[in-house]
Amino acid sequence: MRLINLHPGKRGSQILAVLPFALLVVVYLAASAARHAANTSDKLLPTLSQMAAAMKMMAFTQDMATGQYLLWSDTLASLTRLVEGLAISVAISFVIGIAVGMVPYLRKLLVPFIAAFSMVPPLAILPILFIIAGIGETAKVTLIVIGTAPFIVRDLILRVEELPLAQLIKAQTLGATSWQIALRVVMPQMLPRLIDALRLSLGPAWLYLISAEAIAAQDGLGYRIFLVRRYFAMNIIIPYVIWITLLAFLFDIALRLIQRYAFPWFAGAKSQ
Template sequence: MRVINRHPRPGSGRVLMLLPFLLVGLGYIVVSTMRHEVNPSDKVLPTLAQMAAGMREMALTRDMATGQYPLLADTLASLRRILSGLAIATAISFGLGILVGMVPYLRKLLLPFITAFSMVPPLAVLPILFIIAGIGETAKVALIVIGTAPYIVRDLVLRVEELPRAQMIKAQTLGASSWQIALRVVVPQMAPRLIDSLRLSLGPAWLYLISAEAIAAQDGLGYRIFLVRRYFAMDIIIPYVLWITLLAVVFDAALRLAQAKAFPWFAGAARS
């Protein structure tokens, strides 16, 4: 049997899924232990015990200046910003993507501009946002919107164009107006695809958020990472990076679950 037709059994699949994580974790432990045997005060690769102690301090010790628990305050601040940015980007992209994809005049008018705008590096726009909107929340949320919305719009436009032409013709033959075609033919099929686009935008969204927080913020996960880097506090930086990764993975899993529950027909078609 060809290797492309061989599928792992459920038990073997779970083992294969966990294996890379176990190997990376084991490799880190081995290298960290070796470095600390040579230099017990090494700060580059802290031990698991040192990272656990650092995170325990961030999670359970109140900040003397703010009276808050740093890990909780940073997490809530970052989640508020990224959820706001993604919500705005999703609302803009869904409507605009469907309109541009359906209406030839709008596609001709707006798609080249959206394509060009999506090529602008969002991080290069960050100083402009700080000048225009200040260093408050608006600039950080706007950076996430600018960085993710054009990509989602372009992806949805392509998905609309891929819809079978026969569906549109049948709907028009039955007397459906453009508005009815949008609501009853296009929107139901684009909604699950919007979730896919949103999932693919999570990584860039976190990148833009961390960058904005690192430059101008008083709280947030990115702010904390760049604050403690002055002290070479890798026992805090590495766990914070892992925590951000875990949050992104949870977001992705939640979106995937929502897609499977709300659009089982789409998830079944994707598996087949």
């Protein structure tokens, strides 16, 4: 039997999914124990107890300067920027993606520009954003929009172009206008695909957010990581990185659940 035809069962799938994480933890614990055995003051690979103590301080002890619980205030600040940036990006991308995908004149006019603009490294224009918009929230949110919108737009344009031509011809035969075709035929089919594009944009969005916070911010997860790095506080940096990863993972799960329950026909079509 060929390897490509072998499929694990439900229990096997669960074990395989957990195995890489378990191996990573085991390797880290072994490396941390070895370093601390050689040097009890080692800071590069803190022990679990050291990280737990640091996170207890960050999450449940009020900061003397601000009176806030830093982990939660940082998380709220970062999530606010992330959600605002992605919301604007999705709104812009959905309108432009459908319009350009449907209208040939717009495709000829904008597709080359969008393709070229998507190649501009967003982090390279971050200094320009800070000069134009200042170092406040506007520049950080704008960076997320610039970094994610072009790719979502390009994906939606391709998805619109892949729609069966027969659907559009039938709608026109029944007397539908371009506006009605967009509302009744194209948009309902693009909504679940928009969620897929948004899921793929979560990683880059976090990257741009953390980068912007590291350069110019007074709060946020990225700001905190780059603030404590000067003290070599790996017992805070590593848990913060894990926390960011967990938040991104939960975002992805939430989007998948929304797609599954709001558009069950789409999940069925993908499984065929």
